[in-house]
Amino acid sequence: MHAMLSLPAAALCALCSALVAMAAQLIQEDLTLTRRVGGKVSFSCRGTKQCPYDYVIWFQKRDTGTFTRILRIDKTNGYIYKGYNHPQKDDFTAVNKGDGCDLEIQKVKPSHSASYYCSCWILTVRKASCSLNKNHQKNRNYKLTKVHPLRTMNVSSETLFLSRSVSLWDPYDDYRYYGYLIFGSGTKLYVTGEEVVKPVVSVYPAASSANLEGRSSLLCLASSMFPPLVRFSWKRQKENGPLVEMLPAEAEQLELTESGRTAAILLVHQQENSRYRYRCCVHHEGGRVEAQTEQEVRVPPSGPGPSPYQVKLLCRLYVGLVVKSLVFCCGVSLVMVLRNTAHM
Helix, strand or coil, X not given: CHHHHXXXXXXXXXXXXXXXXXXXXXXXXXXXXXXXXXXXXXXXXXXXXXXXXXXXXXXXXXXXXXXXXXXXXXXCCCCEECCCCCCCHHHEEEEEXXXXXXXXXXXXXXXXXXXXXXXXXXXXEEECCCCCCHHHHHHCCCEEEEEEEEEEEEECCEEEEEEEEEEEECCCCEEEEECEEEECCXXXXXXXXXXXXXXXXXXXXXXXXXXXXXXXXXXXXXXXXXCCCCXXXXXXXXXXXXXXXXXXXXXXXXXXXECCEEEEEXXXXXXXXXXXXXXXXXXXXXXXXXXXXXXXXXXXXXXXXXXXXXXXXXXXXXXXXXXXXXXXXXXXHHHHHHHHHHHC
16 A cells, blocks of 8 residues: 555556446346347447547457458448458447447357457546646756556457556656457357247255355356356345345355256355345346245354463463474484484
8 A cells, every 4th residue: 555655646647546436347238049041140338438539449259260351330320341351240240339349240250159248448648637747857867667468369360469558758748548349248149940948947955054164155057058157146135125136346256167957056154143045147148037035044142252261271272282293302302412422
């Protein structure tokens, strides 16, 4: 904390700006889409107004391939650029819609089975809004450059470096932000004749609190669905209170997937001697499914700590072990000295 406070004001300003931007993400609400051959499909992307750059770029990623660019669309005039040499570029088009844009395929082919991601650049060039003191600028002449790499990904045969650079030039007091891409969570397209089937959802206690240091865990199982991809969320109710959605920051969750089923284990953190009822919700292309049963979790108060007598006994035992170790080491050292003296 003290090290952060000692940073120049410009560096702190740039750091805060970078942290805010890193939290940004585009919204792709559809986890999967299922279509028959010859059908039409549209991939939705929202939240592009947060990107000051005019273009939205769409990527395709196959299960065994890398990210490849399909096209980009201008948010201002709808102009579509397809000069990325994608082998199926003529099958795709895009259209602006409100706070976002959609990628469309008029006639779906089996070769279109893949995941599709929208992205846009966070890119600004501006004067510093939290500038350094003018007297401080006159007394110092420097160039400060910070580069914060965020992530890298392979795009076709080239590597696209997604990074953020912040430069401060004195005396102009000028920040230059070199952009990076933010992405949606992706939508996977299944091209098949199979019908969409909603999951069967059940929730169980996963382990006793005795094995988790006073905490509890719940297991939510989604099975017998198609497509197989799902997203989990949880609701909880405190005694006679309302049923509320748990925020991602409130839930520590582990997901396990195998053929035909997906499970989520929720590790429950709550105050001692409190009681909550939990309900599992599964988001699927076929609709949102909630478990028919709820699980009640109660965390009992922790047991009393050791008594003063037990603490003294443990201290004496520890001291005795230390003394024995010292005596042993001294004895071994004395034997070695006497042996060396006898040989001399």
